[in-house]
Amino acid sequence: MARVSSLLSFCLTLLILFHGYAAQQGQQFPNECQLDQLNALEPSHVLKSEAGRIEVWDHHAPQLRCSGVSFARYIIESKGLYLPSFFNTAKLSFVAKGRGLMGKVIPGCAETFQDSSEFQPRFEGQGQSQRFRDMHQKVEHIRSGDTIATTPGVAQWFYNDGQEPLVIVSVFDLASHQNQLDRNPRPFYLAGNNPQGQVWLQGREQQPQKNIFNGFGPEVIAQALKIDLQTAQQLQNQDDNRGNIVRVQGPFGVIRPPLRGQRPQEEEEEEGRHGRHGNGLEETICSARCTDNLDDPSRADVYKPQLGYISTLNSYDLPILRFIRLSALRGSIRQNAMVLPQWNANANAILYVTDGEAQIQIVNDNGNRVFDGQVSQGQLIAVPQGFSVVKRATSNRFQWVEFKTNANAQINTLAGRTSVLRGLPLEVITNGFQISPEEARRVKFNTLETTLTHSSGPASYGMPRVAAA
Amino acid sequence: MARVSSLLSFCLTLLILFHGYAAQQGQQFPNECQLDQLNALEPSHVLKSEAGRIEVWDHHAPQLRCSGVSFARYIIESKGLYLPSFFNTAKLSFVAKGRGLMGKVIPGCAETFQDSSEFQPRFEGQGQSQRFRDMHQKVEHIRSGDTIATTPGVAQWFYNDGQEPLVIVSVFDLASHQNQLDRNPRPFYLAGNNPQGQVWLQGREQQPQKNIFNGFGPEVIAQALKIDLQTAQQLQNQDDNRGNIVRVQGPFGVIRPPLRGQRPQEEEEEEGRHGRHGNGLEETICSARCTDNLDDPSRADVYKPQLGYISTLNSYDLPILRFIRLSALRGSIRQNAMVLPQWNANANAILYVTDGEAQIQIVNDNGNRVFDGQVSQGQLIAVPQGFSVVKRATSNRFQWVEFKTNANAQINTLAGRTSVLRGLPLEVITNGFQISPEEARRVKFNTLETTLTHSSGPASYGMPRVAAA
Amino acid sequence: MARVSSLLSFCLTLLILFHGYAAQQGQQFPNECQLDQLNALEPSHVLKSEAGRIEVWDHHAPQLRCSGVSFARYIIESKGLYLPSFFNTAKLSFVAKGRGLMGKVIPGCAETFQDSSEFQPRFEGQGQSQRFRDMHQKVEHIRSGDTIATTPGVAQWFYNDGQEPLVIVSVFDLASHQNQLDRNPRPFYLAGNNPQGQVWLQGREQQPQKNIFNGFGPEVIAQALKIDLQTAQQLQNQDDNRGNIVRVQGPFGVIRPPLRGQRPQEEEEEEGRHGRHGNGLEETICSARCTDNLDDPSRADVYKPQLGYISTLNSYDLPILRFIRLSALRGSIRQNAMVLPQWNANANAILYVTDGEAQIQIVNDNGNRVFDGQVSQGQLIAVPQGFSVVKRATSNRFQWVEFKTNANAQINTLAGRTSVLRGLPLEVITNGFQISPEEARRVKFNTLETTLTHSSGPASYGMPRVAAA
Structure with a gap:
C-alpha cells in the first residue's frame, strides 16, 4: 500500500507539473501581455x-x-x-x-x-x-x-x-x-x-x-x-x-x-x-547618419528651467530610425517636477534610469495600478502600449532614456494644454464623469503646461494660469 | 484495491486532459488555419x-x-x-x-x-x-x-x-x-x-x-x-x-x-x-480624412439596377487605410442576385450581414465546401485568404459589409468577364478539365458580367449574351 | 500488485510523453533557431x-x-x-x-x-x-x-x-x-x-x-x-x-x-x-515585370573567367521583389574556386544546388561549425541570418541558386577587399586577436579579391598581390 500512495503522490506531482506547464504555455502565447504587475528590473x-x-x-x-x-x-x-x-x-x-x-x-x-x-x-x-x-x-x-x-x-x-x-x-x-x-x-x-x-x-x-x-x-x-x-x-x-x-x-x-x-x-x-x-x-x-546627441538642452523639445527638459529622437530627425523601427526620448527633471500622465499610442517604451530616482505609477487597460514605486539609477521598467504612466522626481535630478518600438512613437497626455481632456467637448466630460460644467472646465483648462509641471504644493486651484511650455 | 482503481481512473483522466491539451496546443500554433468547417458566428x-x-x-x-x-x-x-x-x-x-x-x-x-x-x-x-x-x-x-x-x-x-x-x-x-x-x-x-x-x-x-x-x-x-x-x-x-x-x-x-x-x-x-x-x-x-460613406450607389464600383451594387474603400480612396492595413467592401443585392464566385488574393475577409439573408458557399484549399448555409442579419462569417466564396441573396435585399486585412485587397473571380478562366488560354482549359474546345469556349465566354449576375432560371446557355457591368 | 506496477509503468510512460511534448513545445517556440546542426536536405x-x-x-x-x-x-x-x-x-x-x-x-x-x-x-x-x-x-x-x-x-x-x-x-x-x-x-x-x-x-x-x-x-x-x-x-x-x-x-x-x-x-x-x-x-x-534571367554571365555582378560568376537579383533590378520581400542570387564556380566566407546581415538564405557539388562550412552565433560537408545537385541547405558560410567547389562546376528573405539582402564578407577586416582599424585587429601589427596587415590586406578566390595551393603569403574583381 505504501507503493500505491507513493504512486499517488507521484501522479499528483505529475498533475501539478502539468498544470504549471499548461498555465505557463497559455500565458506565453497568446496572452503574454496580461501584466497584472510590473517591476523595476535589474540585470539577470x-x-x-x-x-x-x-x-x-x-x-x-x-x-x-x-x-x-x-x-x-x-x-x-x-x-x-x-x-x-x-x-x-x-x-x-x-x-x-x-x-x-x-x-x-x-x-x-x-x-x-x-x-x-x-x-x-x-x-x-x-x-x-x-x-x-x-x-x-x-x-x-x-x-x-x-x-x-x-x-x-x-x-x-x-x-x-x-x-x-x-x-x-x-x-x-x-x-x-x-x-x-x-x-x-x-x-x-x-x-x-x-x-x-x-x-x-x-x-x-x-x-x-x-x-x-x-x-x-x-x-x-x-x-x-x-x-x-x-x-x-x-x-x-x-x-x-x-x-x-x-x-x-x-x-x-x-x-x-x-x-x-x-x-x-x-x-x-x-x-x-x-x-x-x-x-x-x-x-x-x-553615409547615413546613425548618431545624434540627446543631452543638449538647447535642442530639447520641452525645456523649462525650473523643471527640466525632454528631447525626442524620431525618424524625422534621424531617418535611419524609420528603417530600424525604433526611437528614443531623453528626459531630465528636477526634484518634485512631474511628467504629466500620458500613454504611448503606438509603441512600447523601455525606460532606463541613468541618474537619480523617481516615483512612478503605471495603469493598465483594466484601470489597475500595475506599478507604484521608486525606480532608481540603473533600473529599467517597460511601459506597454496604451498603459498610462506618471513620473515624479524624488531626487535632486532624475534622468532617464526611453526606447520606443516605433520610429515615430506618439504620446497622448491625460492632462495639460494638448491633452485628451482638452480635446473632448465639455458635455462628454460632464456626462462621463458625472461632474458639473464648472468642474469640467477646471478639469479641461486648469493645467496649461503640456508635459512638465510642479508636483508639490497644495492642490487647490480655481482658474487657469498663464500658459507655459 | 478500490484505491488502485480510483488511482487508475485518475491517471486516465490526467492522460485525457493532457492529450486534449496537447491537441489544442498543436492546433493553436502553427496550424490555426486548418478550417474544415466554418460557421456563421454570433456574439459570445x-x-x-x-x-x-x-x-x-x-x-x-x-x-x-x-x-x-x-x-x-x-x-x-x-x-x-x-x-x-x-x-x-x-x-x-x-x-x-x-x-x-x-x-x-x-x-x-x-x-x-x-x-x-x-x-x-x-x-x-x-x-x-x-x-x-x-x-x-x-x-x-x-x-x-x-x-x-x-x-x-x-x-x-x-x-x-x-x-x-x-x-x-x-x-x-x-x-x-x-x-x-x-x-x-x-x-x-x-x-x-x-x-x-x-x-x-x-x-x-x-x-x-x-x-x-x-x-x-x-x-x-x-x-x-x-x-x-x-x-x-x-x-x-x-x-x-x-x-x-x-x-x-x-x-x-x-x-x-x-x-x-x-x-x-x-x-x-x-x-x-x-x-x-x-x-x-x-x-x-x-487633417487626415478618416471617414467615407459606402452607401451611396452613385459612387458604387459595380451598379446594376436589377441586381444591386458593390462599393469598395481602399487606400487609394482613403489614404489612412495604408497606415492601418485594412479596407472595406459594401454590398447590396436583390433577391436571387448572385455575387460571382471569387477569392481574396491577399487578405482575409470578415463578412458581416447588415440586412436580409443569403445562401453562401465557401471552398477551402483542399477543394472542400467548408460552409454551405444561410447567413442573416447580425451574423458574421470569415472568408480566409484564398478560400472561394459565392453569395446568393435569399431575401428581398441582402446587404453586408466586408472588412479586409489588407489596405488594397485584391479579388479574383472564378467566372465572368474579368475572371481567371477568361485569362487562361483555351488549351489550358481543355486539357485541365478534359472538355472539348466548344465547352471550353462556353466556360470562358458565356458569362459577360464581372461581379453580379442572376442566379435564378434554368441553366442552359449556348452563346455569349450582350455584355453588362 | 501486478496492476500497481503496470499502473506505475503507465504513469512513467505518461511522464515521458509529457516531458517529450514539453521539450518539443519549448523548442518550437520561441527557440526555433537554436540550430546546433544543419543538414543538406532532400525532398520529404x-x-x-x-x-x-x-x-x-x-x-x-x-x-x-x-x-x-x-x-x-x-x-x-x-x-x-x-x-x-x-x-x-x-x-x-x-x-x-x-x-x-x-x-x-x-x-x-x-x-x-x-x-x-x-x-x-x-x-x-x-x-x-x-x-x-x-x-x-x-x-x-x-x-x-x-x-x-x-x-x-x-x-x-x-x-x-x-x-x-x-x-x-x-x-x-x-x-x-x-x-x-x-x-x-x-x-x-x-x-x-x-x-x-x-x-x-x-x-x-x-x-x-x-x-x-x-x-x-x-x-x-x-x-x-x-x-x-x-x-x-x-x-x-x-x-x-x-x-x-x-x-x-x-x-x-x-x-x-x-x-x-x-x-x-x-x-x-x-x-x-x-x-x-x-x-x-x-x-x-x-505590366509589372516579374521575370529576370540570372544565367547570363555578361550581366553578372562578379565575373572571373578562371573562377566563375555571381549574379544577384534584388528589388533595384526587379521592383516587384520589394513587394514580395524576397531576392535571389545565382552562383557558378569552377573546381577549387572558393566563395570567400560571408554572412547575410538581414536575411535568411535558402541555398539549392542545381549542378555539381561543393564543400560547405557554416558557423553559428556560438562560433560552432554547424555544418561541414558536401552538398550536391538537388540538395538544399538553409543559411540563417548572421551565420557565416564558406563554399568550395569540389566538382568541375558547382552551380547554385540562393533565395533570400529580404528584397535587398546584404552580405558581409570575412575576407577580401570589401571585408569587415578591411574596415577595422589595425589596432582593433591586433588587440582583438593578440597578433602583431605585421600579422594584422597581412590579415587585412593580403586578399585582394572581393568574393571569389582560388582555394587550392599552399597557404603561404607575405604580401598583397595585384587586385582582381
Missing part, C-alpha cells in the same frame, strides 16, 4: 571581461517579452576595447556615461579613413613597419547622451579613451522583421569570446561562445585570408579568456576625426572623409 | 450599459484567430453617449444603422472647434458660467454607411442624436504591427467602465474594468490637473455602474458642423476648422 | 502526376522553420502542363533546367494576347469552330536561369514545350504578411488535383485534394458560368486522377510571343501586348 546575467562587463536583462521577463525587446548594459573601463560583434536584430544604444570611440563596418562601403602619408603596402620586416599606413572605415567620437542606431548584421566596436568607465545601454528589437531568427538576441563575435556562453538563451546547453573564425577550419581561414596556418589559428583565439572587452596595450592609434569644436589635425583626414570611391551605395547606406 | 459576450450594449465576438474562434482580428458591435440608444476609449489596435468601423456624432482626440492636434463667442477663460462663479465658451477637437456627423478608420491609442466617442438605435460594427486588427501587445483586443477607458470585466480575455482573472484615472492616486490626478482632491476622486468614477454607454442628461450642446448639404450655421465654425495653429502635424495626421 | 514528399511530379521539402524541418519558408521542386515532362494553381504566399521560382511557357492570370488585367483574326464570338456548331479565335492574358517563354516572382492568390501555369524535363524550384515565404493564413504552404487548384492530399500539413486528416470547382454545388457553377449542369460537373473533374501535371493531347496552340531574338510572327501579337484597354491597373500591376 553579468558577463565579466578583462576590461569591463556586459550586463544582460532577462528577455523572458513578462514586461520585456510583451514589449518584444531585449536589453543590455555595457560597462567598458578606461582603455577597454569592446571587440567588434554584430547582432541578428536592429539595436538602439544610448551612451549613459563617459566618452570614447566607435566604429562600424558597413558592408560594401569604402575605407574612408586613411592615414595622411602615402599608402605603403610594401614592407620587408618589423624594422620598417612604422612606414606602413592604415586605412579603415569611419571612426566616431561618442560621449554621454549620444544615441546610436545599428542595423542587424553590422559589426560595431567601442573604445574607451576617457578616464571614467564608458557606460552604454542598448535595446534590441526582437519582434521586428529586421530580426529573421527567433525572438532571442544573438551576438556574433568577430574577435573576443564569452566564456560563460549565452546564458540568456533557454533550452540550450551552454557552451563557451567563441568567435566566428573559431568555427571554420584553420586551412579555410588561411586560404581565404592568404595567410599562414599559424596566423589563421591565432585568429581563432582558442586560448583567449579575456571575454569581449579587452584592455588595449600601448597607444590606440586609430585614425579619428578631430573632436567636435576642434580644428582638423590634418587636412588629409577631411579629404579622406569626403573622397569616397563610388559604387552607388555611399550616398545612402554608407 | 454582451456588455450591458445604461444606454446601450456592446456585443463582442469570441476572437479565439478558429475563423477569427486565423484571420488575426476581433470583432464587436456597439448598440447605442437614442441620447446614448459611448464614452471615449482607445484600443491597442487599429480599428475599422461601419455604421450599420442610425445616425450620430463622433469625436476623436488625436495627440498633438489643436482644438479646431471653438464656440462662436470670444473665448472667455475667466469666470468667477457659477453665476457667470454661461459666458464661458468651450473649444475641442473636431466633431463629425455620422450616418448609416459611414466607414471610419481609427489608429491605435486614439480616443474616440460616439453620441446618438437620432431617434433609432445607432449600430456600429468594428473590426480590430490584432495581427498587425500597429498592435504591439499580444493578440487580444484591449479597450482603455478614459471615462465609464465595464462592470463585467474583459470577459473575452482567457486565462485572466476577471475584475470589473475601470477607467484610467481610477488607477492613479487621487493626489496625482489633483496635481496633474490642478484640481481639488474631491474632483479628482470624481474622475475615478468609483461608484459608477453605468458601463461605457451612458444616457445624456439634458441637451448635448457640443460644437458641430452643419449637416452635409446644409449651410454653415456660423461662419466662425468654418474658420475654426481651417484656422489651425501650426506645429507641422496638422497637415498630416490632424 | 513526392506527388506523382501524369506528366511529372512535385517534390516537397518538409517545412517543419528546423532550418526551414527558422527561415520561415517552404520549398518545392516541380519536374514537368515534355508536353506536360502544370495546371493553374495559386498559393497563400508570395513565391520566388527559379528555372533550373529546360524551357517552356508560363502564364499568370492577374485579377483585373485585360486579355492582352489575342489571336490575329477578327474576334468571332458567334459559332453555330462544331463545324465552324475553327473560325473562333481565343484571347487570354500574357504568356511568356521561360528558360533555364529565369527567376520568377509571383504574388499570393495569383494563378500560374507552366507548359514544357521542350524535349528535356522542365525543372522549377520555388521558395514560399510563410513568415511574411503577404501570407495571412498560418505558416503552412497551401496550393489552391483551379484544375487538376492531388490524390495524395496535402501530406506536408501536420495534424490534419489527409484527404485527396480537389480543385476549387469541386467544392461548389454544380448548379452554382452552372449558374455562374451560364453553362449546363453536365459541363459544370466536368469542371469538377471528380474522376480525374492525373494529378496537377497533365500530358497535353495534340498541339498546344496558345498565343505566344516570338522567342527572344526572333522577329514577331504576327504584327497583331505585338499590338495585343501593348494595346491594353485601360482601367488604371495596367500601368502598375498588370
